[in-house]
Amino acid sequence: xxxxxxxxxxxxxxxxxxxxxxxxxxxxxxxxxxxxxxxxxxxxxxxxxxxxxxxxxxxxxxxxxxxxxxxxxxxxxxxxxxxxxxxxxxxxxxxxxxxxxxxxxxxxxxxxxxxxxxxxxxxxxxxxxxxxxxxxxxxxxxxxxxxxxxxxxxxxxxxxxxxxxxxxxxxxxxxxxxxxxxxxxxxxxxxxxxxxxxxxxxxxxxxxxxxxxxxxxxxxxxxxxxxxxxxxxxxxxxxxxxxxxxxxxxxxxxxxxxxxxxxxxxxxxxxxxxxxxxxxxxxxxxxxxxxxxxxxxxxxxxxxxxxxxxxxxxxxxxxxxxxxxxxxxxxxxxxxxxxxxxxxxxxxxxxxxxxxxxxxxxxxxxxxxxxxxxxxxxxxxxxxxxxxxxxxxxxxxxxxxxxxxxxxxxxxxxxxxxxxxxxxxxxxxxxxxxxxxxxxxxxxxxxxxxxxxxxxxxxxxxxxxxxxxxxxxxxxxxxxxxxxxxxxxxxxxxxxxxxxxxxxxxxxxxxxxxxxxxxxxxxxxxxxxxxxxxxxxxxxxxxxxxxxxxxxxxxxxxxxxxxxxxxxxxxxxxxxxxxxxxxxxxxxxxxxxxxxxxxxxxxxxxxxxxx
DNA sequence: TTTAGGG
DNA sequence: CCCTAAA
Numbered sequence: 001x002x003x004x005x006x007x008x009x010x011x012x013x014x015x016x017x018x019x020x021x022x023x024x025x026x027x028x029x030x031x032x033x034x035x036x037x038x039x040x041x042x043x044x045x046x047x048x049x050x051x052x053x054x055x056x057x058x059x060x061x062x063x064x065x066x067x068x069x070x071x072x073x074x075x076x077x078x079x080x081x082x083x084x085x086x087x088x089x090x091x092x093x094x095x096x097x098x099x100x101x102x103x104x105x106x107x108x109x110x111x112x113x114x115x116x117x118x119x120x121x122x123x124x125x126x127x128x129x130x131x132x133x134x135x136x137x138x139x140x141x142x143x144x145x146x147x148x149x150x151x152x153x154x155x156x157x158x159x160x161x162x163x164x165x166x167x168x169x170x171x172x173x174x175x176x177x178x179x180x181x182x183x184x185x186x187x188x189x190x191x192x193x194x195x196x197x198x199x200x201x202x203x204x205x206x207x208x209x210x211x212x213x214x215x216x217x218x219x220x221x222x223x224x225x226x227x228x229x230x231x232x233x234x235x236x237x238x239x240x241x242x243x244x245x246x247x248x249x250x251x252x253x254x255x256x257x258x259x260x261x262x263x264x265x266x267x268x269x270x271x272x273x274x275x276x277x278x279x280x281x282x283x284x285x286x287x288x289x290x291x292x293x294x295x296x297x298x299x300x301x302x303x304x305x306x307x308x309x310x311x312x313x314x315x316x317x318x319x320x321x322x323x324x325x326x327x328x329x330x331x332x333x334x335x336x337x338x339x340x341x342x343x344x345x346x347x348x349x350x351x352x353x354x355x356x357x358x359x360x361x362x363x364x365x366x367x368x369x370x371x372x373x374x375x376x377x378x379x380x381x382x383x384x385x386x387x388x389x390x391x392x393x394x395x396x397x398x399x400x401x402x403x404x405x406x407x408x409x410x411x412x413x414x415x416x417x418x419x420x421x422x423x424x425x426x427x428x429x430x431x432x433x434x435x436x437x438x439x440x441x442x443x444x445x446x447x448x449x450x451x452x453x454x455x456x457x458x459x460x461x462x463x464x465x466x467x468x469x470x471x472x473x474x475x476x477x478x479x480x481x482x483x484x485x486x487x488x489x490x491x492x493x494x495x496x497x498x499x500x501x502x503x504x505x506x507x508x509x510x511x512x513x514x515x516x517x518x519x520x521x522x523x524x525x526x527x528x529x530x531x532x533x534x535x536x537x538x539x540x541x542x543x544x545x546x547x548x549x550x551x552x553x554x555x556x557x558x559x560x561x562x563x564x565x566x567x568x569x570x571x572x573x574x575x576x577x578x579x580x581x582x583x584x585x586x587x588x589x590x591x592x593x594x595x596x597x598x599x600x601x602x603x604x605x606x607x608x609x610x611x
Numbered sequence: 612t613t614t615a616g617g618g
Numbered sequence: 619c620c621c622t623a624a625a
Contacts, residue, residue: 504620530612546614546619550619
């Protein structure tokens with residue numbers, strides 16, 4: 001599964017003179033994200049090679065254990081790609097027992113079970129600008145009583161809209177076997193309830209007729225994919241990459257994706273599928289076998305697995321059959337005031353999902369509930385084989401960035417005024433809670449009592465915190481970037497998504513980020529933003545080096561003005577002092593750029609300002 | 612792509 | 619944050 005890395009992302013810089021980068025070293029922190037992601041997807045694709053009849057690794061049980069102490073509304077999405085001739089929505093709407101079952105495996109965490117059924121996709125003709133990620137919430141909130149455990153929400157794809165829905169669940173198997181994905185110990189539960197009606201339907205990824213395209217869907221492009229945006233290459237054409245480092249795939253990105261067949265390969269018009277493969281009467285399913293390039297792996301998309309498919313499996317070793325019932329999205333957190341309406345909650349959920357998808361996603365693999373980080377191991381080494389119990393296998397959708405999107409929902413004026421006296425403008429754009437993000441995070445009780453908002457720390461974050469930067473030479477310990485509590489995706493009552501070029505969501509730097517930035521600049525200077533990025537913000541895909549540079553600029557400015565003139569979340573004076581000191585220092589030492597760390601060290605000695 | 616600055 | 623010239 002070696003994937004070539006392409007560093008220029010298709011952009012030809014051959015004619016562009018390279019600026020001397022003598023001082024730039026290949027920082028070890030330039031992790032193998034790319035390969036990791038690639039292999040992750042390759043893995044996914046590979047695993048999907050065949051159908052597994054009993055891989056009902058209940059995602060809930062698989063993942064629901066490690067995060068019990070945490071909070072909020074976790075959204076678990078279970079999108080099933082179903083090519084069904086029945087109106088999915090109506091069926092879903094009859095699933096009334098969601099709430100009673102869903103908590104079975106998540107007794108200690110709030111879980112919004114989100115299921116969606118994709119039954120139609122018309123992407124090819126969708127104007128880029130309208131290529132929205134539309135996840136329409138059609139399902140009523142069920143059983144959301146005092147117990148948050150009883151919260152269940154259904155998310156379906158909006159009807160025939162141009163909804164570009166990235167499936168967090170790619171069911172590649174035929175689910176004709178009822179054993180599929182039932183929460184353990186339950187005879188139905190959410191899964192049953194929400195999907196049971198489809199059990200007899202084949203769920204598949206309707207692939208493009210072109211084998212190439214199909215496979216490509218599973219590939220991430222390389223370096224330009226710091227944000228883990230799934231991109232593909234079609235033929236020999238390379239996708240034009242969006243601005244490097246830009247965390248948010250913008251419409252542009254979708255355009256790229258779309259036009260290059262990435263999504264298109266996955267979402268086909270139902271008509272097309274039906275026309276050639278689907279037999280509603282027999283409930284037959286489309287059989288699609290796809291070779292994974294030269295891997296020889298076969299991806300079969302449904303239960304109509306033919307023996308042929310099996311025999312086409314790789315020469316050496318056994319193939320692994322599995323179905324991916326659902327992807328778990330552990331990073332979505334919803335905060336809504338008690339007075340929020342169900343409708344607003346739905347919108348919030350939609351925003352959260354949209355934000356996640358828009359931020360680029362990557363796949364996480366869980367075995368035994370534990371995240372598998374080593375992408376180089378083979379499946380068998382990881383303990384996955386056709387003979388092994390794949391119940392332990394799970395997948396997660398992770399945001400491209402390391403942050404945890406937190407959604408707050410300003411619902412009505414009453415509630416707003418009750419929580420803050422923020423300006424109307426702010427209210428209309430930025431969730432109020434943003435102003436109290438720190439507070440809420442730190443005061444679980446306060447939140448807890450309110451039942452909705454419970455700080456959540458994903459396992460991802462936990463992992464990261466366990467791995468402090470080894471090369472950190474912080475004079476002052478730099479705390480690992482905490483989940484950006486302030487990163488809130490504004491919820492607009494009327495999302496203006498129609499604009500071709502949407503401005504990136506504003507993400508105020510948290511104090512910890514500022515701290516990290518300051519520290520990095522103290523050591524690296526003000527002219528090496530790329531290194532700063534790599535060093536301290538490599539995991540924050542939404543922070544580009546330009547962002548860091550800009551932030552530094554504003555920091556310097558902020559530090560230069562009187563405290564009274566400052567606005568926004570206050571930055572500790574101590575940090576501002578360091579900003580000024582570092583700025584002063586590096587302004588004088590621009591010349592000897594090569595000083596690198598030496599300079600930093602000297603700087604401390606000379607000025608004594610950075611202690 | 613990265614840096615540097617203006618908008 | 620965006621946009622761009624220049625490197």
